[in-house]
Amino acid sequence: MKPGARSDWPEGYGRRVLARVDSTNAEAARIASHLAGPEWILALEQSAARGRRGRAWANPPGNFAATLVMRPSEAPDRVALRSFVASLALFEAVAAATGSAAGLALKWPNDVLLNGGKLAGILLESAGVGEQLSHFAIGIGVNLVAAPDVAEVEAGALRPVSLLSETGVATGPEAFLDLLAPAYARLEAQFVTYGFEPVRRAWLDRAARLGEVIIARTARESHEGRFETVDAAGNLVLGTARGRVTIAAAEVFF
Numbered sequence: 389m390k391p392g393a394r395s396d397w398p399e400g401y402g403r404r405v406l407a408r409v410d411s412t413n414a415e416a417a418r419i420a421s422h423l424a425g426p427e428w429i430l431a432l433e434q435s436a437a438r439g440r441r442g443r444a445w446a447n448p449p450g451n452f453a454a455t456l457v458m459r460p461s462e463a464p465d466r467v468a469l470r471s472f473v474a475s476l477a478l479f480e481a482v483a484a485a486t487g488s489a490a491g492l493a494l495k496w497p498n499d500v501l502l503n504g505g506k507l508a509g510i511l512l513e514s515a516g517v518g519e520q521l522s523h524f525a526i527g528i529g530v531n532l533v534a535a536p537d538v539a540e541v542e543a544g545a546l547r548p549v550s551l552l553s554e555t556g557v558a559t560g561p562e563a564f565l566d567l568l569a570p571a572y573a574r575l576e577a578q579f580v581t582y583g584f585e586p587v588r589r590a591w592l593d594r595a596a597r598l599g600e601v602i603i604a605r606t607a608r609e610s611h612e613g614r615f616e617t618v619d620a621a622g623n624l625v626l627g628t629a630r631g632r633v634t635i636a637a638a639e640v641f642f
Contacts, residue, residue, distance in 0.1 A: 396566075396570050397566065397569060397570070398569055398570050398572075398573030398574075399573075400425050400426070400573075401425065401426050401427065401428060401569060401573060402423065402425060402426065402427030402428065403427070403428050403430075403565070403569070404427060404428065404429045404430070405430045405432070405562060406429065406430065406431045406432065407431075407432050407433065408431065408432065408433040408434075408435065409429075409431045409433075409434060409435070410434065410435050410436040411431075411434050411435075411436050411453075411527075412429045412430070412431045412434065412453055412454055412455035412527055413455050413511060413513050413525050413527040414436070415429050415431075415455070416429055416455045416457035416513075416523065416525040416527075417513070417515065417523065417525065419457070420457050420459060420515075420522065420523030420525075421522070421523070423457065423459065425458075426456060426457065426458040427456070427457055427458075428454055428455070428456050428565060428569055429454060429455045429456075429457065430452075430453070430454040430561055430562065430565050431453045431454070432449070432561060433447075433449060434447045434453050447529065448533070448534045450532055450533035450534065450560070450561070451529070451530065451531055451532050451533060451534060451550075451561070452508075452528070452529065452530035452532050452561045452564050452565070453527075453528075453529050453561070454527075454528050454561075454565055454568075455525050455526060455527045455528070456474070456525070456526045456528075456572065457523055457524070457525045457526075458523070458524050459521070459522070459523050459524070460521060460524050463519050464514065464516070464519065464521055465621065466584075467514070467521060467524050468512060468622065469579070469584050469587070469621075469622050470512075470524070470526060470576070470579065471497060471498045471510055471512055471526070471622070472498075472584070472587050472588065472591045472618075472622060473572065473575045473576055473579050473587055474498070474510050474526045474528065474572060475494050475498055475499075475500065475510065475591060476494075476571075476575050476587065476590055476591060476594070477568055477571040477572035477575050478500045478508050478510075478528065478530070478568065478571075479492055479494060479500060479594055480567075480571040480575075481564060481567040481568040481571050482500065482502070482507065482508075482530075482551065484567045484571070485551065485557060485559045485563075485564060485567055486551070486555045486557045491503040491504075491554070492594070493594060493595065493596035494591055494594045494595055494596060495546075495595075495596045495597075495640060496595070496615075496618060496624050496640055497622070497624070497637070497638075497640075498510035498512070499546075500530075501546065501596050502549050502551070502554050502555075503549060503554050504546070504547075505535075505546055505547045505548060505549030505554070506531075506545070506546045506547070506548050506549065507530060507531055507549055507550070507551060507554075508528065508529060508530040508531065509528075509529050510526060510527065510528055511526075511527035511528075511529075512524070512525070512526060512527070513525045513527065528568070530551070530564065531548060531549065531550040531551065532550065532551050532552065532558075532559055532560070532561065532564060533550055533551070533552045533558065534550050534552075535548035535549050535550040535553065536548045545641075546642070575587065584620060584622070585620070588618060588620070588622075591618065592617065592618060595615075595618070596642075597615050597642055598615050598617075599614065599615060599616075600614065600615055600642075601613065601614055601615075602614075602615050602626070602640055602641065602642055603640070603641040603642075604624055604626060604635050604638040604639070604640050604641075605638055605639045605640075605641065606635065606637065606638045611626055611628055611633050611635065611638075612626075612628065613626035613627050613628030613629070613633060614626060614627040614628075616632070619634065621636075623635060623636050624636075624638065624640070
C-alpha cells in the first residue's frame with residue numbers, strides 16, 4: 389500500500405499523486421515502461437488536459453483528473469473493453485460518494501451521466517506494435533466541484549454538470565480516488581476471471597436511453613435508430629429503418 393492511501397487501497401496497484409502535470413495520460417506514457425504493475429496517477433492540476441478526439445478538457449482545481457496505466461498482455465480489442473469496466477467503477481464510486489445511485493446512468497461508449505447531464509468522461513490511449521501493447525491508459529475526468537459552461541461544449545452535446553451542483557456533495561480528488569480504485573480493482577478481477585459478459589450485462593442495466601431512439605455519428609455518416617444493446621465486442625447496436633446496424637466507434641446524441 390502506498391503512503392497516504394486508505395487501508396482498503398487495492399493490493400498490487402500503485403498510487404501517484406502529482407501537484408501539477410501536463411496531462412495524466414501523457415505522464416502515463418512517460419512512466420509506463422518503468423512500472424512493475426498497474427498504477428493510478430492523480431493530478432491536482434493539469435496544464436494540457438484533453439478529451440476524446442484531441443478536444444480540450446476543462447479541469448479547474450478540485451475536479452478529478454486521473455489515469456490508470458497498465459501493461460496488459462491481451463489483444464488490443466479485448467484490452468479496450470476495460471472502458472466498460474472503468475465506466476462501471478465510476479458509477480459505483482459516484483454512488484458511494486453520494487450515498488445514492490439515483491440519477492446516475494452510463495452513456496455509450498464511456499460517459500457517466502448525472503440527472504441527464506455529463507458528469508464524467510473516459511479517454512483510452514495505448515501504444516504498441518501490432519497485437520502487442522506496450523501500455524494502456526484509462527484517463528478519467530470527473531466534474532467534482534465545477535462543470536464547463538454549456539457554451540464551451542460542442543453543439544448538441546449534453547449539458548455538463550458537477551457532483552457538487554447536482555447533489556450538494558463535496559468530495560476531493562484524493563478521496564474520490566480512494567473510492568474509485570477499489571471499485572475498479574474488484575471489477576477488473578471479475579473481467580479477468582469471467583470475461584466481458586458479466587460486465588456487459590451490468591453496464592446495460594445502467595445504460596442511458598436503452599430501448600430509445602438515439603443518433604450515432606461516425607466520421608462519415610449518421611445513424612438514427614433504437615438503442616438495442618451493446619454486443620460482445622462492445623459495439624453499439626441500433627435498430628434502424630435500414631435494419632440492424634453495428635457501430636464500433638461514434639459520438640452518441642440524444
